[in-house]
Amino acid sequence: MTHSATMEKVENGSSERLTLDAIVIGAGVAGLYQLYRLREQGLKVKVFETASNVGGTWYWNRYPGARFDSEAYIYQYFFSEDLYKGWSWSERFPAQPEIERWLNYVADRCDLRKDVYFNTTIKSAHFNEGTERWILETDAGLTIDAQFVITCCGMLSAPLTSTFAGQDTFKGQLFHTARWPKEPVDFSGKRVGIIGNGATGIQVIQTIADKVGHLKVFMRTPQYIIAMRNPKYGNEEVAAYKDRFHELAKTLPHTFSGFEYSFENGAWADLLPEQRREILETIWNDGSLKLWLASFSELFYDQSVCDEISEFVREKMRERITDPKLRDLLIPSDYGFGTHRVPLETNYLEAYLQPNVEIVSVKNNPIECVTPEGIKTADGTVHALDIIILATGFDAGSGALTRIDIRGRGARSLKEDWSRDIRTNMGLQIYGYPNLFTTGAPLAPSAALCNMTTCLQQQVDWISNCIKYLHDNNLKVIETTKEAEDQWVKHHDDIANKTLMTKTNSWYMGSNVEGKPRRLLSYIGGVGAYRQKCDEVAAEAYRGFIMS
Template structure:
């Protein structure tokens, strides 16, 4: 059954809460699918989103150059062949406007809009131990009473915005890439500064370099980059990838990263030097993330292999940059390839050869403050700007939930607990918070190391089936056992510790947020392995969880 959305919105309040079987936070890729699955069970369910429309990440991140770095034909829902085949991508790595249109297409085809409330921020949620239900409040003074609370907030949805002293004094325009306005931002003839060259900063720089009057790129941590080859699709191309639907639906959930490709080249040690180079050249020429996620798995745990592949990538970048000063600033040397998020680029390296583009290294001369007219560095250098773009990243994995006041049994605070130690049970629940399910949360592949739709679909389906299991048996409350959560954290940490990823500083480890507990946010044991472990838990009648 569905609820009467208009009347529910008007009549619910602190003294008359909206009654739901399930409340979903978020209307992005996972939230839309979670809403669909629970509604198909006949539950009264409603999704809430701060945004004014669907899309999640692809609603907020509309900055210049925003696009997939997963191939469009795998970044899709795979539960319906008809839904899949009735949409056609125009190119291999589609841009944000097309992605947003696709999510509107899904929303309309599944008739989801009537059960989504936009322009609404969930501010707090408290578990009532007497009723076994969640009491949820919004920024509109609305109260919701729900049996289940399911967070589909996204793992990169809590932007780091107030980064530098003096931001509020800037007399020009200032934008964070994750809160980009819908109205166009005109950079033509302007002095523009971009802070950050992660995946987002790279897309912005390569897109606006030709239009800006002068572009200053503030670089602290250099990034390994791979080339993006993005051919336009003909109707024949579209039919070809659609013909692979059943193969993709079978394959994607079981690869290491949820992508179409996987580590199938054999062991590094078994190859001759010439064979290794040939494989690396082949995956480099693919123009995708294949070199990272489907060349040699040893890049994640063998320092010798990591060093050789890192130098291979640096060599490719060096050939593009040429200038020794650019190479010194933009070639990573302090960490290995693949231990950070690997961006794709189309003209980023070449942008620094433009006469109107300046590289400003802030590694040893950091940004001291934003001034009314630009940026001031630690040594007193002033960089005048008309527009400042913050590509400064996110409080990944945890930030979307810790910005909500979530209280579990005994009034325990999720923000406080994760402020001490980031722990979850398979990224699906947290001990002490009954009937709270999470997607894209820490300690699951969906926190970073996965083609997101592959992992988010799997988590939404697991949650939906768990709720169906409970309903069939007249059970009302489920909570992860502390002992099982401890086992999962130990398993997660054991695998993580064997990799080079934990030996670097990046947002993967929470290193970009001061005071954040250090732990690899994403499960690195592989998407297929994670799915198998989740399936085993379900098949056992949800052992490791207490149900009543």
């Protein structure tokens, strides 16, 4: 194969055509590493990024309080010991500005920026069956001809920004958390309303509660929470985690969630009640996601175990809230702990004890519209506001791809295909879309249930090795078979449907987007098990994929 990257004028010279071996969409955690790996093979590859800089999620989500809920020393690239040890974190769960600086450090240290087109959005990607290559168009009028397309758009990168009628009429300031301005927002003395109290909303609420004049939280579903333990790091702590580089690089890819911890407490039924309680107390005091992702695996599929652990968390929340009315509003009772995304928090519950913070329950009194003055609920009340914050979430997993006009064989539309049924083979390819690889897509752990750097690196490595296999064997096209995709979907669903997650409405199930097909977006069979299955497919000359 001839590796080529050429730019030529087309037609009347008003537009340009770029010819590449591969194009990567997105310059976040996955996109940067994908560029590194393909460039390492000698391929001519470019990254296209809507933002003005690298970072992906950590570029866009600069809202007040945004920070890791993965420990910083595991939310890392492990392909280079020097790269890992060349950066020192200031605390266990750093905030967004530090994370963005780290990703800029990675881009500069690996000299990646020169191959990234910033401020450029891919509008369409059509497979040309005659040439067996992809033709893509950008919002700037650039045409790209590429053999391979790798989407690294992010699983939470399609924000639900136009959620309520009348948003454009609001006279004050309106922000979505995923499109937060770089300039500071002045909250002092302002009447602020925030819609949404998931992981993002919680971070915003606890951060701005003491900075606003008055805060109204429009709350539909209360959340279980875990109190974050976030110690600062000095030289001793930094040296300690850096000494663990080889240990973490070896173990993280094989745990259930891609975190450093796994289920090591034995079977719930084999323990006495006091033993269970001791384990739960110890894990709770760790102040991490360990209670969710590494306490007892039965939490995910045994209703009685889920009920007991849920009550344990409710008890911890009641200790911090004595007001009966607040307890009713803030403590979940109609779904189980761990069946939704579990947020870490710092003094979130205490924010509601402040006299300037108010909960507006919209469960039975939904938001009707936004008016020029504020937010109107179904009972006719208009809540006068100066600032509205939309913490309304994302079209997760699939939205970033369906917002691009992607067309495969026979001009089939991915948006139309996924409007009927969201399907992939291992979250890596989609039947009918040759030479299109996906990361962070549905039906892989990276869609939600994973320490993202662990899973995204694994997918990038698999894709890179697959492309190298094609080149080494003088092959040009790879596409999953329908049978292999069907088998993976069935395997995914068989596991998912045994869990309690599928019985709860959440963005994990696509329930937050009207009309979205209902399916658990993330593979829940475990990160290590998923990796093993991907490795087995590759070892068998990419079983389930047709190559030519």
